[in-house]
Amino acid sequence: MIEIKNLVKSYDDTRVVDDLSLAIPDGSVFGFLGPNGAGKTTTIKMTVGINRPDEGFVLIGGHPPELASTREFIGFMPEEPHFYDQLTGLEFMKFANSLFKKTSAKSEEELGIILKKTGIFEAKDRKIKNYSKGMRQRLGFAQALVNNPKYIFLDEPLEGLDPIGRLEIKKLIFDLKNDGKTIFFNSHILSDVENICDQIGIINKGKLIYAGPVNAFRKDKSLEEQFVHIIKNITD
Amino acid sequence: MHTIFSIAKNTFRQTIRDRILYGILIFALLFIGSSIVLGSLGLEENLFIIRTFGLAGIYLFGLIITIFLGASIVYEEVEKRTTYVLLSKPVTKADIIVGKFFGLFMGICTTTLLMTVAYILIVYLSNASFDYMSLLTVGLQLLEMAVLISILILFSIFTTPLASIIYTILLVYIGHSLSAINTYTDSIGGLGKIVLNLAYYLLPNLEKFNIRDAIVHNVGISVSSTLVSIGYALIYIVLALFLAKLAFDKKDL
Numbered sequence: 001m002i003e004i005k006n007l008v009k010s011y012d013d014t015r016v017v018d019d020l021s022l023a024i025p026d027g028s029v030f031g032f033l034g035p036n037g038a039g040k041t042t043t044i045k046m047t048v049g050i051n052r053p054d055e056g057f058v059l060i061g062g063h064p065p066e067l068a069s070t071r072e073f074i075g076f077m078p079e080e081p082h083f084y085d086q087l088t089g090l091e092f093m094k095f096a097n098s099l100f101k102k103t104s105a106k107s108e109e110e111l112g113i114i115l116k117k118t119g120i121f122e123a124k125d126r127k128i129k130n131y132s133k134g135m136r137q138r139l140g141f142a143q144a145l146v147n148n149p150k151y152i153f154l155d156e157p158l159e160g161l162d163p164i165g166r167l168e169i170k171k172l173i174f175d176l177k178n179d180g181k182t183i184f185f186n187s188h189i190l191s192d193v194e195n196i197c198d199q200i201g202i203i204n205k206g207k208l209i210y211a212g213p214v215n216a217f218r219k220d221k222s223l224e225e226q227f228v229h230i231i232k233n234i235t236d
Numbered sequence: 237m238h239t240i241f242s243i244a245k246n247t248f249r250q251t252i253r254d255r256i257l258y259g260i261l262i263f264a265l266l267f268i269g270s271s272i273v274l275g276s277l278g279l280e281e282n283l284f285i286i287r288t289f290g291l292a293g294i295y296l297f298g299l300i301i302t303i304f305l306g307a308s309i310v311y312e313e314v315e316k317r318t319t320y321v322l323l324s325k326p327v328t329k330a331d332i333i334v335g336k337f338f339g340l341f342m343g344i345c346t347t348t349l350l351m352t353v354a355y356i357l358i359v360y361l362s363n364a365s366f367d368y369m370s371l372l373t374v375g376l377q378l379l380e381m382a383v384l385i386s387i388l389i390l391f392s393i394f395t396t397p398l399a400s401i402i403y404t405i406l407l408v409y410i411g412h413s414l415s416a417i418n419t420y421t422d423s424i425g426g427l428g429k430i431v432l433n434l435a436y437y438l439l440p441n442l443e444k445f446n447i448r449d450a451i452v453h454n455v456g457i458s459v460s461s462t463l464v465s466i467g468y469a470l471i472y473i474v475l476a477l478f479l480a481k482l483a484f485d486k487k488d489l
Contacts, residue, residue: 011488048324051488068326076324082316084246086253098242099325143321153324 001026002047002151002184006056009042016042018206020056024199026150029173029183031197031214033190035231039206040186041079044155047184048076060151072102075149079156079186081140085129089120089139092128096143106146117175118142119168133160141169145176152176154185158192170196190224202227204234239327240335247339251305252346260304261347264297268354275362283363287452290355291370295377295448298348299408302381305343306388307400309336310484314393319489329484333477337385344381348374373451376462379469380445384408386476387440393483410435411442444468 002024009017017039024030034040045051047058049065063070083092093111115121120138123131131139137160144152157173158166166189173183173196187193193200194214202210202217209230210217218226251257271289275282313319313332322332352374359367384404391400410417414436421432444465447457 045320045489050320050323068328071324071326074324076320078317078320078324080317081321082318083321084250084318086250087246091249095242095246096321096325099239099322099327101238101326140321147325 001059001061002030002182003059004043004047004056005058007043007046007053007058008055009039009046009051009053015206017046017053017203020203020206020208022201022208022211024182024184026061026182027177027180028198029177029196030185031193031200032184032186032203033188033193033200033227034203035188038203040203041155043203044076044153044184044186048074048153072100072147073150075144075147075152077140077144077152077154077157080133080159081136081143083128083136083139086127088125088127089115089131089135089142090124092139093124093143093146096146100147102147111146114142114145117172118145119165134162134165137161138165138169141172150181152181152183152185154183156186156188158187158189166192190227191222194218194223202230204231209234239331240338243322243327243332243335244338244342247309247336248342248346251340251343254305256304257301257343257347260297260301261350264293264347264351265354267293267297268351268358272358272362283359284452286359286362287367287370288448290358291373291448291452294348294351294355294374297351298344298377298381299384301347302340302344302384303388303401303404306340306385307392307404308397309340309385309392310389310480311392311395311397311400314487314489317489323489330481333389333481333484337382337389337473337477340385341378341382344385345378348378348381369451369457372457372462373447376445376447376465379465380442383440383442383445383469383472383476386473386480390476390480390483393480393487407439408442411440412446414439414441415443440472441468 004020004022007017007020008015020043032040032043046053047065049071052066058065060070060074065071065074087095090111093115097106097111112121112124115124118138118141120135120142123135128136128139141157144154157169161169170192176183197214199212200214200217201208214223221229268290271286271293274289275286319332323329352370355370356367359365387407388400388404391403417432418436421429421436450457
């Protein structure tokens with residue numbers, strides 16, 4: 001289970017995340033939604049242990065992400081991922097793999113399988129500096145899977161992908177769910193979220209305004225319509 | 237420990253693939269090579285001139301490479317957000333600091349080795365003798381570069397590459413003038429003396445790693461002074477990297 005309890009984070013006296021609590025059961029796909037600047041990325045960074053909360057805590061499978069040992073079981077794809085431009089895709093995967101104690105013995109073939117799954121295998125020997133945005137996005141997804149993580153965090157995974165790419169990544173998310181993985185992802189492409197997620201959380205100005213099943217939130221509207229309606233009501 | 241090794245290996249690979257490095261290295265080899273021409277103008281002093289210019293070239297270009305590559309080493313990681321990928325894995329900020337240090341140091345060692353091979357070859361062709369004492373000079377120079385890398389890492393956590401370059405150039409200048417400052421301190425009093433004393437003890441005394449003059453004049457170097465220089469460098473590196481780790485821990489990414 002991913003447990004987020006009373007999370008608070010401020011930057012320069014502005015509360016970016018304000019008393020956020022969530023509980024995401026194992027094996028589910030959770031979509032974390034919100035307008036730009038709502039606090040989604042700040043939350044995900046604290047959840048994977050990159051930054052520390054000012055108040056509150058996060059537990060991943062009962063362990064804090066600040067512990068390096070907890071991060072052995074986490075996969076994270078940052079928003080618009082950046083890499084070392086002088087490396088090839090495969091070299092970067094090898095490097096990412098070598099950072100784990102428990103899985104660092106993965107063979108080149110096993111890394112190739114991950115690269116095939118994410119649709120970047122053909123470009124594995126090209127330098128990353130020559131990758132397009134969509135290719136970087138795919139490599140970002142691939143490196144998040146390198147340790148066969150139990151918990152996968154994706155920050156805007158569908159951003160920058162063409163329709164075929166989005167379809168492939170959505171299928172991959174379904175496959176991962178079927179493998180029993182717990183997936184937490186940020187997105188503002190609501191039409192994609194609608195058919196992937198078991199549950200959603202909606203955040204606005206750092207505060208959680210909804211957490212629960214997609215259908216219970218959208219009622220008789222589309223997710224996008226209901227989302228815009230709710231956010232506009234709060235803003236007005 | 238294996239994560240430090242992985243980061244170091246990756247940093248080394250990034251460093252030696254940097255095109256700027258090759259540009260500087262070509263200039264360095266041309267400079268060292270030109271000492272043959274300069275030496276031929278010096279008649280009986282040709283070996284002295286070759287050694288003086290050659291060792292100065294290795295130092296100067298080693299310094300340029302260190303400063304240019306070191307100034308952005310952590311800054312770029314933070315700006316390009318590659319730290320997100322690293323820190324979401326079982327990697328600590330201390331691993332990044334130490335791994336980056338060793339990776340860049342290995343890159344500097346490799347380029348310095350290339351320049352040293354060229355220098356030794358030139359001395360051998362001019363004099364038919366192996367200038368083994370130059371190895372000690374280069375060894376101590378590498379210690380100076382290691383100290384500078386640790387300071388550059390510290391700077392690059394909280395300032396831009398340009399500012400890091402300026403601060404480091406100033407530090408190199410002051411660091412090689414500390415003995416003169418110390419002599420001057422004896423002749424003054426009051427607040428000035430306190431400030432200069434503080435600077436003397438806090439800033440790195442880089443002259444401890446400079447034996448180029450002694451070597452080209454064939455003056456012997458004692459084992460004890462070499463050991464003191466090694467110990468001084470190790471203490472300074474550990475302290476600078478420790479401060480860098482503290483600063484990095486406090487930084488929100």
